Amino acid sequence: MKKRFILINFKQYEKASLDRARNLLLEFSSIDIPSGLFLGFAVPAYDLFLKREFPNLGIISQHVDCAPFGAHTGQISMDALMKIGITGSLLNHSERRVSAENIKCTLRRAGESNFDIFLCVEGAEEARSYSEMGARFISYEPPELIGGDVSVSTAKPTVIEEVVSSCSGKGSTVLVGAGIKTPADVSKSIELGAGGVLVASGVVLAADPVKVLNGFIEAVR
Ligand code: G3P
Numbered sequence: 181m182k183k184r185f186i187l188i189n190f191k192q193y194e195k196a197s198l199d200r201a202r203n204l205l206l207e208f209s210s211i212d213i214p215s216g217l218f219l220g221f222a223v224p225a226y227d228l229f230l231k232r233e234f235p236n237l238g239i240i241s242q243h244v245d246c247a248p249f250g251a252h253t254g255q256i257s258m259d260a261l262m263k264i265g266i267t268g269s270l271l272n273h274s275e276r277r278v279s280a281e282n283i284k285c286t287l288r289r290a291g292e293s294n295f296d297i298f299l300c301v302e303g304a305e306e307a308r309s310y311s312e313m314g315a316r317f318i319s320y321e322p323p324e325l326i327g328g329d330v331s332v333s334t335a336k337p338t339v340i341e342e343v344v345s346s347c348s349g350k351g352s353t354v355l356v357g358a359g360i361k362t363p364a365d366v367s368k369s370i371e372l373g374a375g376g377v378l379v380a381s382g383v384v385l386a387a388d389p390v391k392v393l394n395g396f397i398e399a400v401r
Contacts, residue, residue, distance in 0.1 A: 184400040185317070185355055185376025186366075187220040187298060188383050188393065189242065189270065190227070196384045201227040205234050207390050214401060218376075219393075220298075222270050225256055231265050240298070241269035243276050246285035258286075258295055268296035270378075274323040287315055298355065298378070304339060307354070308346035318343065318352045319378050325358035327381055331365035332358040337372055344373035363399035370400055 188208075190196035196204055201223050213219050220238040223230060231239045245255035261269065271286060272278050278286075283299065290297045291314060298317045301307045307318045320343045325332055333340065333356065344354050356369045357378030369377050379396070386392040 183216055183218070183353070183375065184370070185218045185220065185353065186393070186396055186400060187222060187240070187270070187319075187355065187357075187376070187378045189222045189273075189357075189378060189380040190224060190384055191242070191275070191380050192224050193380075193384050197224055197227065202230055202233070204384070204389060205230055205237055205239070208393065209234060209237055211390060211393060211397070214397065217397065217400065219397070220268065228261065228266060229264065235265055238268075239266055240296075241266060242273065243278075244269035244271060244286060244290075244295075244297070246282060246289055248289075258289055258293060262293065262295065267294070268298065270298045270300060270319070273300045274302060274321055274326060283310065284313060287313055300378075301343070304342040304346045307343045307352075311347040311350040311352040315352055317355060318347050319355040319357060321357040321378065323358075328359045329361060331360045331362075331368075332356050333360070333365050333368035333372060335359070337368075340369065340372040340374060360396075363395040366396045366399035376400065 220240045222240050222242045244258050247255045249259050298319050299315045300319045347354050353375040355376045355378050356374045360379045361382040366377050383389050383392050
């Protein structure tokens with residue numbers, strides 16, 4: 181299968197934090213991951229250490245900073261993440277936007293360190309400019325659909341195609357997210373040219389998160 185990506189953002193949902201993050205990861209570790217699929221779990225900063233308990237799960241950060249080890253307060257260090265085995269992070273999520281200058285610096289450091297940045301954007305123009313800057317993963321999420329029941333693939337098919345075409349030929353893979361709740365939302369996203377999806381409430385708040393996630397995995401095959 182073509183390389184696909186499903187990223188589950190735990191946000192700071194109480195249901196997916198601390199001991200409950202551990203329980204969820206334990207449940208997710210029973211999932212059979214097909215070859216060619218990267219299944220990522222973006223856990224809150226205070227739960228990143230769980231990577232040591234679940235070394236085989238694709239645990240990623242929800243944010244990362246450019247600053248290296250040193251006198252920097254309140255930052256999430258890429259170097260420290262890599263030391264605990266975490267090799268990827270979301271960046272510039274609508275709920276955690278950062279400056280273009282920071283993005284540029286973090287993309288450069290990530291490129292030097294073989295660290296995956298899943299860079300969130302809110303439209304095709306932003307996608308084009310960061311793709312030209314060398315972003316390997318562009319995650320398009322319209323903020324107004326986040327957390328709702330109407331999926332990006334239903335509400336914004338044309339924008340998804342624009343984002344995909346604005347990144348094509350530049351080596352970036354496009355992921356899409358917001359309002360994804362069903363396998364049909366996932367397969368439609370793939371049909372529109374995305375390489376994967378970014379999902380939070382549809383999985384994390386579901387009565388049976390493993391069942392929902394297995395449905396999504398079937399839909400990207
Ligand atoms: O990062 C994923 C997220 O912002 C989408 O949230 O709840 O609409 O799947 P949700």
